[in-house]
Amino acid sequence: MSDAKQTENTLKTAPFTLLMSVYAGDTAHDLKRAFESSVQEQTLAPAEAVIVQDGPVSPELAAMLETIAAAAPIRTKIIKLARNQGLGAALNNGLAACSYEYVARMDADDVSLPERFATQWARVQRDNLDLLGTGMYEFSSNHTTPGMRRVPPTGAAIRTHIRTHNPVNHPTMLYRKSAVEAVGGYDEMGSMEDYYLVIRMLANGAKVDNLAEPLLAYNVGDTTASGVYKRRGGIEPLITEVRIQWQLLRAGFIGPVRFIVNSAVKGTYRLLPAGLKRRLFSRFVANGLPGERGTK
Template identity: 45%
Template sequence: MPEPLSLLLPVWAGDRPDFLADAFRSTVDEQTRRPDQVVIVRDGPVDARLAARIDELAAASPVPVEIVALERNVGLGPALDAGLEACAHPIVARMDADDISLPHRFAVQLPIIEAGADLVGSGLIEFGDHGGEELGRRTPPTDPAGIAARARFADPFNHPTVVYRRDLVRSVGGYTDFALMEDYLLWAKLIIAGARVANVAEPLVKYRVGAGAYARRGGLAQLRAELAIQRRFRRLGFTTRAQYVRNVLVRGGYRLVPVGLRRMAYRSLIAGYGAGDRARRPTRRGGAG
């Protein structure tokens, strides 16, 4: 039986109004199977143009929109947890404020959830800020065993593509405030809890990339986040001692090498680029990569 869907979309002061409009319309108005509710989390104050665009999108939306306005910028994890509390439906889909969903995204993913999965992601297409040229593709592992194995070394899901069971996510504590790695930690907790996981290899989201992403994946802040997530995984029993040592050496070292080498390592070892990748110049904000 079809189940209702809430769309969870965080927005913060750094987002562009035109990109937000494209993200919203592609994931709501243009879907062949639309969400039944949209929850926009405004993570702290935004300027007048962005606030006006949020209000315009909510007013014109073909489905109900709830705006969760946080008084201060709390970061992605806590903002998503606040948004989850406002999601009225048992299935939740994630979307970022500068990406684009393909029209059949939910028509593909929701039947998999309705058939018994708890968490479903997909492949994605990277494209640049200026124009829609494809820059590369990330193809995740698709079967549960492959996802579980991948998760011990790298994030097995493309976060902006995922659809999941709200109550299961809340039962493991949600995202929490684990900056730069909140999604990766959540997937690990779900796998430990026995979640039924899946990915669709087909790219269902276009992921916007901008200047500086490989630079932002390195540096001391990213190294500290990397070491913290590896320590947490070890305490949870998610990784073995050997896996912990490997990850600290390989992933920790990746945070410290020059940007050119980091780009090569990310594409060949960590991100899971598919055969369709043309090895151009994707660059964007950091994350669990």
């Protein structure tokens, strides 16, 4: 009996969909690891997977998508977009193809821990949640261990934390499809479409919570000053920061004073040298829960 067939016969699943998006910047190796960690290695696996190919990809990545679709122990759909449309649009295309009411997000270069979905599924069913995130570990391509991303663990803390940062680690999301569709799905917001989604869901009355337990390993890429921290800076991220603050103001999560303060502080951060951003991010964001006090 083949390994794939053997896994299919023994895999325990629940009625939710795994949703992933891949693009030209992803690698076949990372995608294979991400998919297997989220399906074959789970103590409770999704019953279905939807993977969106966001525009042209390398031959190696295209071949891996075909291999995954053919060998996966669960029903797996590959949605191919002719051109790169960006993560938000890709996820909206994938969401439309998801058969189940609950959808689990996964990036193509992260790793789900074996108990991730069993733990999350039990919690969303018990508490009838619309969105559940978790803590997550970090790892990097240059073999450093940046730390762990903590999350506010209760509904009240989430509404406070959202004033300054996304209160849900985006690759850990397990959400109710209808609750996401109720706010129009993913919407364009630079690299912050997940943050914007959580803002709109909370404003719409969605029941959102977190598990403090880290259930995913998040690939932060190159953590040198020339890597991920350089990419967090510049004019476009600054503009996106201000746009996010405007949406928080419109939704009533912050007032005019907090809007000005947040825009100034977070805008300045985006223009700092990459090395300084790395130290500040590690100290105040990756390993802490900043912004939970102060003027609304």
